[in-house]
Amino acid sequence: MFQTIVVGTNWSHTAEIAFRQALELARSNEARLHVVTASPPSVPPASGSSAGASGGRWLGPDFQADVALERTLERLGAGDVDVQQHTLAADPGDAILKVADEVGADLIVVGNKGMHRRVLGSIPNTVSHRASCNVLIVQTS
Amino acid sequence: MFSSIVVGTDGSKTADRALTRAFELARLTGARLHVVSAYAPAPARVSGGAPASEAAEWSVGPDFEVDAVLDRAGGRARSEGVEIKAHSPKGDPADAIVSVAKEIDADLIVLGSRGMQGARRVLGSVPNKVSHRAPCDVLIVHTT
Numbered sequence: 001m002f003q004t005i006v007v008g009t010n011w012s013h014t015a016e017i018a019f020r021q022a023l024e025l026a027r028s029n030e031a032r033l034h035v036v037t038a039s040p041p042s043v044p045p046a047s048g049s050s051a052g053a054s055g056g057r058w059l060g061p062d063f064q065a066d067v068a069l070e071r072t073l074e075r076l077g078a079g080d081v082d083v084q085q086h087t088l089a090a091d092p093g094d095a096i097l098k099v100a101d102e103v104g105a106d107l108i109v110v111g112n113k114g115m116h117r118r119v120l121g122s123i124p125n126t127v128s129h130r131a132s133c134n135v136l137i138v139q140t141s
Numbered sequence: 142m143f144s145s146i147v148v149g150t151d152g153s154k155t156a157d158r159a160l161t162r163a164f165e166l167a168r169l170t171g172a173r174l175h176v177v178s179a180y181a182p183a184p185a186r187v188s189g190g191a192p193a194s195e196a197a198e199w200s201v202g203p204d205f206e207v208d209a210v211l212d213r214a215g216g217r218a219r220s221e222g223v224e225i226k227a228h229s230p231k232g233d234p235a236d237a238i239v240s241v242a243k244e245i246d247a248d249l250i251v252l253g254s255r256g257m258q259g260a261r262r263v264l265g266s267v268p269n270k271v272s273h274r275a276p277c278d279v280l281i282v283h284t285t
Contacts, residue, residue, distance in 0.1 A: 001165045021278070024142050028169060112272075128254075128272055128281055129264045134162070135254075135281045137272050 002026075002134070006034045007109040008096040008123065011068040018111035018138035023078050025109070025136075032082045034103050037065040038095035039087070062087045093126030105133050111140040143172040143278075148251040149238045149267065150178050152210035155253035155284035160214060162282045163251040164221045175245055176214045177228045179237035180207040204229065235270035248277045253284040 007022035009015040019035075026033040065087045073079060084103075088095040100108050108131055110124045124137045148163035150156035160176070167174040180203035211227040218225040230237040242250050252268040264281070272279045 001162070001169060021142075028142065124272065128268070131281075132283060134283050137275075137279045137281070139275065139277050 002029045002031050002107040004034070004103055004105045005029075005031045005107045005109060006036060006096060006100045006103065006105040008036045008038070008092055008111075008127075010037065010092070011065075011072065014113065014140045015111050016072070017140040018109055019072065020076065021136070021138045022109035023076060023081055025107070026081050026083075027078070031107075032084065032103075034084050034086055034099055034105065035069055036086045036088065036092075036096050036099045037068075038090050038092040091126075093123045093130075096123070096127055097130055100131065100133060107134045107136060109136045109138060112137050113141060143170045143249045145175070145245055145247045146170075146172045146249045146251060147175045147177055147238060147242045147245070147247040149234060149271070150176060150210060150214055151234065152178070152206070152213065153253075153255075155255040158284045159251050159253040159282040160217065162280065164218060164223045166249070166251065166280075167223050168221070172249070174218070174223055174225045175228055175241060175247065176211060176218070176225050177230070177238050177241045178207045178210045178214075179230050179232055179234040180204050181232070204231070235267045235274070238267070238271055239274050239276070243276050249280060250275050250277060251280045251282060254281050255284050 128135045207229045
């Protein structure tokens with residue numbers, strides 16, 4: 001039914017509920033799962049201010065996302081699922097949509113809240129309004 | 142994965158695509174499928190005739206169409222080997238879908254992405270409203 005699934009996550013406990021759902025769908029459909037982790041584009045520090053003031057606020061570097069993915073897949077016993085990781089420096093909603101277009105996704109899975117922003121529903125809202133494929137909004141609250 | 146799925150339809154082509162997905166998901170997961178088609182009460186007559194409520198009750202109107210939509214969905218479901226339960230509540234479609242989902246403790250709502258009443262926005266008003274209020278997961282089936 002679905003062949004190419006995209007899921008966005010920031011590796012929070014809330015996001016993992018959506019991730020598990022995506023994983024299960026990927027397994028039952030024998031689909032490839034593309035995991036998108038977004039970090040906002042780094043803003044160059046204003047001249048004179050100290051660099052790295054916002055360090056640690058975002059899960060930025062690729063390797064952190066790789067480690068998180070590896071550990072999560074191991075913990076969930078999902079070594080059999082075909083998973084590909086994407087780490088983008090972009091707004092999470094934009095990143096998910098971009099990857100979905102690039103890989104020709106037929107399903108995007110997102111949690112209904114959380115991710116990097118605290119505004120309720122901002123990412124699922126962006127994604128569901130702009131996606132050019134099916135969208136599953138997972139209840140994570 | 143899913144044990145109880147609600148799908149909304151108004152008999153349109155966009156809704157048919159959502160139905161197809163819902164049938165597939167029900168088959169894949171063995172979930173029970175509930176098909177919801179809501180209808181608005183017939184508009185009141187302005188001059189003459191029976192009082193509005195009576196007119197609405199007696200006119201061959203939206204509820205008749207809804208029954209036809211649900212019959213057709215039932216026929217399609219049977220041919221796909223899926224069993225459904227039909228619901229035809231009166232009222233706003235989004236409210237009706239959310240309320241059926243709550244009532245039967247659904248774990249998934251399936252809807253077409255286009256407005257079920259011809260909304261021009263990319264995401265129709267019904268899926269938009271449902272996705273903000275749903276008590277469970279929502280699958281928005283892309284239907285261009």
